[in-house]
Amino acid sequence: MEFGPYLLLACLEGAVLAAVLALMASGLSLVFGVMRVVNVAHGEFYMLGAVAAWAVTSMLGAGAVANFVAALVIAPLAVGLLAAAADMTILKRLEYDPERTIVATIGLLYVIQQLTLMTYGADARPVVAPFNSRIALPWVEWGENGLSLYYPWGLSTTSYKLFVIVAAVVLITGLRLFMAHSRAGLIMRATQLDGEMATAFGVPVERVYAIVFGAGAALAALAGVLIVPIQQAHYLMGGDALLLSFIVVIIGGLGSLTGTVVAAILIGMSDGIISVFFSPTLAKIIATLVVALVLVFRPQGLFGAKDR
Amino acid sequence: MLKIEALSAGYGQAMVLRDVALEAQAGEITVLMGRNGAGKTTLMKSIMGLVKASGTVTLDGVALTALPPHQVPRHGVGYVPQGRRLFSELTVAQNIEIGLGAAPDARSHGALRAEVLALFPRLAERMDQRAGTLSGGEQQMLATARALCVKPKLLLLDEPTEGLQPSMIEQIRQVMLAMRDKGLAVLLVEQRIDAVLGLADRVFVIENGRNAESFTRSDLAAGEARLRSHLGV
Numbered sequence: 001m002e003f004g005p006y007l008l009l010a011c012l013e014g015a016v017l018a019a020v021l022a023l024m025a026s027g028l029s030l031v032f033g034v035m036r037v038v039n040v041a042h043g044e045f046y047m048l049g050a051v052a053a054w055a056v057t058s059m060l061g062a063g064a065v066a067n068f069v070a071a072l073v074i075a076p077l078a079v080g081l082l083a084a085a086a087d088m089t090i091l092k093r094l095e096y097d098p099e100r101t102i103v104a105t106i107g108l109l110y111v112i113q114q115l116t117l118m119t120y121g122a123d124a125r126p127v128v129a130p131f132n133s134r135i136a137l138p139w140v141e142w143g144e145n146g147l148s149l150y151y152p153w154g155l156s157t158t159s160y161k162l163f164v165i166v167a168a169v170v171l172i173t174g175l176r177l178f179m180a181h182s183r184a185g186l187i188m189r190a191t192q193l194d195g196e197m198a199t200a201f202g203v204p205v206e207r208v209y210a211i212v213f214g215a216g217a218a219l220a221a222l223a224g225v226l227i228v229p230i231q232q233a234h235y236l237m238g239g240d241a242l243l244l245s246f247i248v249v250i251i252g253g254l255g256s257l258t259g260t261v262v263a264a265i266l267i268g269m270s271d272g273i274i275s276v277f278f279s280p281t282l283a284k285i286i287a288t289l290v291v292a293l294v295l296v297f298r299p300q301g302l303f304g305a306k307d308r
Numbered sequence: 309m310l311k312i313e314a315l316s317a318g319y320g321q322a323m324v325l326r327d328v329a330l331e332a333q334a335g336e337i338t339v340l341m342g343r344n345g346a347g348k349t350t351l352m353k354s355i356m357g358l359v360k361a362s363g364t365v366t367l368d369g370v371a372l373t374a375l376p377p378h379q380v381p382r383h384g385v386g387y388v389p390q391g392r393r394l395f396s397e398l399t400v401a402q403n404i405e406i407g408l409g410a411a412p413d414a415r416s417h418g419a420l421r422a423e424v425l426a427l428f429p430r431l432a433e434r435m436d437q438r439a440g441t442l443s444g445g446e447q448q449m450l451a452t453a454r455a456l457c458v459k460p461k462l463l464l465l466d467e468p469t470e471g472l473q474p475s476m477i478e479q480i481r482q483v484m485l486a487m488r489d490k491g492l493a494v495l496l497v498e499q500r501i502d503a504v505l506g507l508a509d510r511v512f513v514i515e516n517g518r519n520a521e522s523f524t525r526s527d528l529a530a531g532e533a534r535l536r537s538h539l540g541v
């Protein structure tokens with residue numbers, strides 16, 4: 001394949017990663033933004049989403065589409081409820097203290113991971129994509145009779161990958177509209193700005209926190225469900241995803257949804273392109289270097305407010 | 309109306325208020341005075357349930373101290389905190405919206421909003437402006453409007469005129485008088501004795517977190533010298 005088509009292919013792979021990453025990191029960013037809690041267990045909610053998707057599809061045993069739709073609804077809901085319960089039983093008792101909650105979520109990470117190992121096991125298991133037709137992509141060529149389209153060999157993607165990108169765009173747009181225009185979004189933003197004053201005006205802040213923590217985990221689980229037909233479910237899959245999410249949230253600016261999405265595209269695309277042309281390891285090295293540079297020259301992140 | 313008995317409150321291990329008693333009546337302006345750090349703001353927060361406290365705070369027979377903090381405004385307490393504490397990234401309209409969220413009856417929101425905004429025409433012109441970009445005076449108006457949106461029986465104002473120019477101070481004073489005449493109980497923290505003399509129906513002084521002395525409107529003039537000595541001015 002020539003360079004042009006090869007680059008397009010790399011960009012598509014990058015876009016899939018960016019889409020999943022944007023969803024997952026939005027959840028991390030939401031939780032940090034509203035609650036000031038750094039959720040180290042966020043990657044495990046992503047893993048649980050993938051594992052739950054496998055469990056739902058294998059238990060239901062219907063057609064591929066019905067299975068997947070069920071997983072898409074049930075897995076985030078179940079993981080969200082579990083996270084809300086963890087919030088009410090653990091984080092609330094720590095009074096949402098920023099340092100103690102880090103330690104608590106580290107503990108939660110290992111508990112979830114080991115319980116998954118004990119029940120689900122150490123195997124990686126696949127989930128069948130609801131649809132997965134190969135789509136050949138055209139490229140332009142300067143021929144004898146001007147510009148013409150042709151289909152280079154090997155330049156293709158799948159309908160499922162395109163679906164993941166579209167689904168992420170739709171979900172994130174929905175989340176933004178929800179935060180900006182709904183009454184619940186307004187209450188979350190008020191709680192984020194001044195929890196004590198929100199309480200003084202009737203906002204049940206602890207309930208808001210439980211909902212936000214659950215919603216953040218549900219976003220991670222959703223990302224897990226979307227990725228599992230491409231990557232398989234494994235009990236250790238949360239680690240890399242967590243690292244990338246942290247990278248994205250730090251580059252974007254903690255608590256800024258716009259920044260998170262822009263950084264996810266940046267990291268996802270560059271990861272995809274560098275992995276295809278060079279190696280995945282180099283991609284991770286570069287992403288980590290970018291974080292270091294951002295922390296040195298713009299500690300608040302690309303879109304973060306300077307001080308709050 | 310408002311009755312505080314044996315109230316002790318503090319932050320962590322440090323006790324700030326000890327065994328404080330205070331009353332405020334409907335249709336009256338009750339002023340709370342004391343030196344910096346005496347515990348005035350802590351007392352306001354104790355009424356709102358925002359600090360750990362023991363003792364009782366009752367409003368019309370309802371024990372506020374027994375409620376979860378977020379239910380206190382719904383029982384008719386509007387709070388204008390020291391330093392305004394607006395939701396600075398939200399617009400004027402959204403700040404008002406948050407206040408209305410704690411009003412007792414959701415159906416009356418439209419009428420309530422119109423009624424409150426009629427008191428502050430300058431805010432009505434700036435509904436889409438971010439609260440953090442308002443002038444100091446406008447911010448104080450918004451903080452007061454937000455509290456009135458709760459449809460309070462008891463209005464708490466913690467140094468509402470701090471750092472404002474005279475015309476703004478006068479406007480805030482007019483709003484307080486109007487609310488008193490509407491039959492609200494107004495509990496005001498105010499440092500300037502001159503402003504208090506013509507306004508207060510009752511003055512409570514606290515010193516180091518304890519009741520020091522209280523004055524009624526009639527003995528305020530005679531007690532002015534003692535009031536000044538309490539406050540060290």
Ligand SMILES: Nc1ncnc2c1ncn2[C@@H]1O[C@H](COP(=O)(O)OP(=O)(O)OP(=O)(O)O)[C@@H](O)[C@H]1O
Nearest residue numbers: 319322324342343344345346347348349350351390
């Ligand atoms: N969040 C807090 N944590 C610990 N101590 C506090 C806190 N808030 C207030 N204090 C302490 O409680 C005491 C009373 O403070 P408070 O704000 O109630 O005083 P105040 O009478 O309102 O003073 P001012 O006139 O300066 O507003 C002070 O000694 C203060 O340092």
Ligand SMILES: [Mg+2]
Nearest residue numbers: 348349350390
């Ligand atoms: Mg004070």
